[in-house]
Amino acid sequence: MPGVALSPSIIAVSDMSWVGEASAVLVVTPAQFMRGALTSDMPKHGQPLILCSKGIEAGSHLLLHEVAAEANAGSPIAVLSGPTFAHEVATGLPTAVTLAAEDEGLANELAKLIARPTLRPYVSNDLIGAEIGGAVKNVLAIACGVVEGAGLGQNARAALIARGFAEMTRFGLARGARAETLSGLSGLGDLVLTCSSTSSRNFSLGMGLGQGKRAADLLADRLTVAEGAFTAPVLREAAAAAGVAMPVVEAVCDLLDGRDVGSVIEALLARPLTRE
Numbered sequence: 001m002p003g004v005a006l007s008p009s010i011i012a013v014s015d016m017s018w019v020g021e022a023s024a025v026l027v028v029t030p031a032q033f034m035r036g037a038l039t040s041d042m043p044k045h046g047q048p049l050i051l052c053s054k055g056i057e058a059g060s061h062l063l064l065h066e067v068a069a070e071a072n073a074g075s076p077i078a079v080l081s082g083p084t085f086a087h088e089v090a091t092g093l094p095t096a097v098t099l100a101a102e103d104e105g106l107a108n109e110l111a112k113l114i115a116r117p118t119l120r121p122y123v124s125n126d127l128i129g130a131e132i133g134g135a136v137k138n139v140l141a142i143a144c145g146v147v148e149g150a151g152l153g154q155n156a157r158a159a160l161i162a163r164g165f166a167e168m169t170r171f172g173l174a175r176g177a178r179a180e181t182l183s184g185l186s187g188l189g190d191l192v193l194t195c196s197s198t199s200s201r202n203f204s205l206g207m208g209l210g211q212g213k214r215a216a217d218l219l220a221d222r223l224t225v226a227e228g229a230f231t232a233p234v235l236r237e238a239a240a241a242a243g244v245a246m247p248v249v250e251a252v253c254d255l256l257d258g259r260d261v262g263s264v265i266e267a268l269l270a271r272p273l274t275r276e
């Protein structure tokens with residue numbers, strides 16, 4: 001993040017043994033590397049792990065708090081998620097987030113540690129809901145970027161946000177999330193943010209797909225992660241396993257697999273009419 005100075009209270013180190021000095025650990029590797037980072041690299045001192053990454057593990061279909069519990073048994077786990085473009089948080093623009101932990105006492109303690117005059121955490125004990133909102137919205141943001149890139153209009157984007165939220169809710173409820181978490185900051189809040197801005201890496205990946213570029217070329221050019229590209233195929237499998245229909249997610253998978261935009265949109269619109 002060029003041009004943004006680190007707070008003097010943050011010390012950047014490359015030696016993981018420093019983790020022992022911390023009162024809590026923010027875990028921020030891309031989702032698919034979280035198990036590896038927690039298993040092999042990190043000394044285990046039993047401090048709370050605050051998971052900030054958004055995704056579902058490939059193969060196991062586990063949410064990241066489940067991955068962390070397996071990789072680092074004994075550490076208390078919390079999830080920090082919500083509408084948080086990093087450059088806005090870093091420059092002190094007002095931001096609100098969900099901070100979830102099974103033990104609400106822990107969530108309250110961590111909220112005090114993390115809160116700043118312009119960063120306001122709301123606590124929850126619904127880890128599943130907080131994680132599913134963040135993981136699913138990344139895939140839906142790709143879809144909204146496609147709409148922008150292909151010039152499909154603002155009606156289409158609003159429809160995708162609303163129907164995408166219906167998919168997020170169906171999948172979340174099937175996996176044990178609470179509806180009010182999905183309609184809160186970490187679900188609907190983050191969905192609205194990432195579906196409306198080119199600051200989102202997922203949205204901008206979708207824009208490229210909508211302009212007819214190949215997913216492999218777009219991903220090869222990136223310096224930072226667009227999690228939705230990795231979550232989409234995992235989510236498609238996990239939704240099938242849970243018996244949940246997610247047509248927008250399937251359409252994103254088809255586009256990432258190289259199908260052309262016109263035929264994917266046509267197929268999405270040609271599905272049988274149904275109840276809202």
Ligand SMILES: NC(=O)c1ccc[n+]([C@@H]2O[C@H](COP(=O)([O-])OP(=O)(O)OC[C@H]3O[C@@H](n4cnc5c(N)ncnc54)[C@H](O)[C@@H]3O)[C@@H](O)[C@H]2O)c1
Binds near residue numbers: 030037054225
């Ligand atoms: N950037 C944001 O605005 C933002 C906001 C909220 C949540 N997130 C989530 O945070 C996570 C990380 O996002 P980011 O923007 O920091 O991504 P990034 O790609 O900029 O950085 C990820 C970090 O993980 C490291 N890393 C990459 N591969 C690794 C591996 N195999 N083992 C260990 N470390 C590895 C990278 O060196 C880098 O320091 C994602 O899940 C993202 O969805 C990002």
Ligand SMILES: O=P(O)(O)OC[C@H](O)CO
Binds near residue numbers: 084193201227
């Ligand atoms: O740039 P994106 O699409 O990864 O979005 C970043 C954050 O998840 C927004 O909350």
